[in-house]
Amino acid sequence: MRRKRIAVWTALGLVVAALSVVAAGCGGGDDDGDGASTAIEGLGADLDEIKANARNEGEVNLVQWSGYAQLVDEFEAATGCTVNTKDGGSSDDMISLIQTGEYDGVSASGNASVRMMSTGDVAPIDPDLIPNYADVQDGIKNQDYNSLDGQPYGVPHGRGPNYLMFRTDEVPEDTDSWNVIWDDDQLAKYKGKISIYDDSIFIADAALWLKATQPDLGIENPYQLTQEQFDAAVELLKKQAPNVGEYWPGTPATQIAAYTNGDSVVGTTWPYQYLQLTNASPPVPVKAIKPKEGTTGWSDTWMIYSKAAHPNCMYLWMDHMISPEAQAAVAEGFGEAPVNLKACDLTENENHCDDFHASDESWWDDVYYWTTPTADCGDPDSGETCVTQEDWKTAWTEIRG
């Protein structure tokens, strides 16, 4: 009996040891370090070769923000690549999805793209193989969030603001400030009806409010915060937390339902939900605005996974997504500003580009695009120390309580 037991334990121990070795070895990562090469195994050398190879690949697997892939049928018919999409709810989600190696590309926001470029999860692109790239607005090319050392990574998808959205039957129609989700008396008024995006990046929205209301803190960039500034933002969020009715995850459907039946009346949203609510029948009485304090936002980029299994289809997809037709569909479908201004002639609402300030750079001055908080405050020469992404995440768990 005793001997048998020892045998069982020994066997179990061996299994544990063997598995830990396997686990430790898995995905140990081959960091080449130099991310300069645009070469991806199997990618055609010119556009014709890419198109021919794509026919053989036959599919492309994408990680996207809900609602991003547009004109999929047209793309499939033209290229022979079947499109499979997987929605990510947050930037962290998208990074872990890409790191599974199952996907060919991703629509990355700034707080995902910077990290993925530095880890080499995504590869730089060769603009010569993407004909529509020439039509992308210059102001959006070669930014920190879509290029590294002057080398473009991926193609810009579009940009948009995070709106303040409220039901006009519950909140005054002329509301023009974030105070409705931060001030004590307003919190008491809308207690249990406030809808907040459930991700640590929302700490930046609190920082933005502090930037406007507490100038002594000296907040410049809501993503690069010193410990003192960060603590103030966290404290503000902890005060807000008991009043929040719903922290909506990155799946718009739950928030749309909550606004429709009145469980949420005020909060942060993406233009997509706003469009869905106003286009519903009957339309839900909501209004979405960029408050006077400015807002956070995003400028997203389609990037190719550095070990993509279907690189040719992915290149064609990137070209497709910045074509005037797809850009028009994206801009109107999700509610954002196109990066290819040729799209402006194709939108159903002919004022769409003006409504979303596609070429009005000054409108975007107080829209702070999502990016990754770093220890060097985003500038190696600043000499200051900022709170990192890791601490943002931990703080978010604590804010949620």
Next chain:
Amino acid sequence: MTSVQHSETPPPRASPGRRLSTFFFRHPRTRLGVLLALPVAWLVVVYFGSLVVLLVSAFWDTDPFTAEIIRTPTLENFQTIIERPVYRDVAWRTIQMALLVTLADIVLAFPIAYYMARVASPRTRSLLVVAILMPLWASYLVKVIAWRSILSDGGIINWALEPLGLSFDGYSTVGLWLVFTYLWLPFMILPVYAGLERIPESLLEASTDLGARSLTTFTRVIFPLAFPAVVAGSIFTFSLTLGDYIAPGLITSEQFIGTVIYNIRGQALPTAAAFAMVPIVVIVLYLLVARKLRAFESL
């Protein structure tokens, strides 16, 4: 079977299948090994394997900028979940929820199970079994979403309370408690029903013959005999509540163990893994207690 008879029947043809079966007949240990190989491989590699990977990743570190996993052993993750009060609060809240759900399910399940086992006619009994099993055929997610609309401000509960001048905040811990109690009720009813059915009629008759009133019979005979079955049912209700992350995420904005793990897994997988040890430890302790209460004999 004599040797004479044996020589009369022609020897079976030596087909490969027959040779194999002869081989296994002669080597019973090998036969056992081959039969068990697949289930044991499944249990060890897939089942324990994933737990081991979880355990190992709890000791890894992450890069603060890229969130990449750094494979150097550290105890930092366990330190985080012990030192930061938020993890303790969340764990305690989840355990309390699991206990309250279990208690509510016992209170609801016992009378139903008793009626089924002791009172109902065979026909009613089978109808009740079907009725109890029916919700299990529907998708879990559909049921939770349905509860979302029941608990909503414009939902049926608030509609019924409105004439009384009351309102109920459905998207709250209380709302979640209702949802869990509903979701896991069949897992309590079925073991309790089986346990009650197993009590011999003669014991109850003996109790009556000896002059016990029905309440005494219940408290001194029926309940003690059904108790292990109740504990067996509570293993399901308790552990299912402890591990769930979908219902809490959909119903409330309060965090529970499952939702915290789900939320931090992208940025801090090792911390999430360390936190996942908490429900494992709690369940192991619970099972040890359950074994003491002889619940495993009623499963």
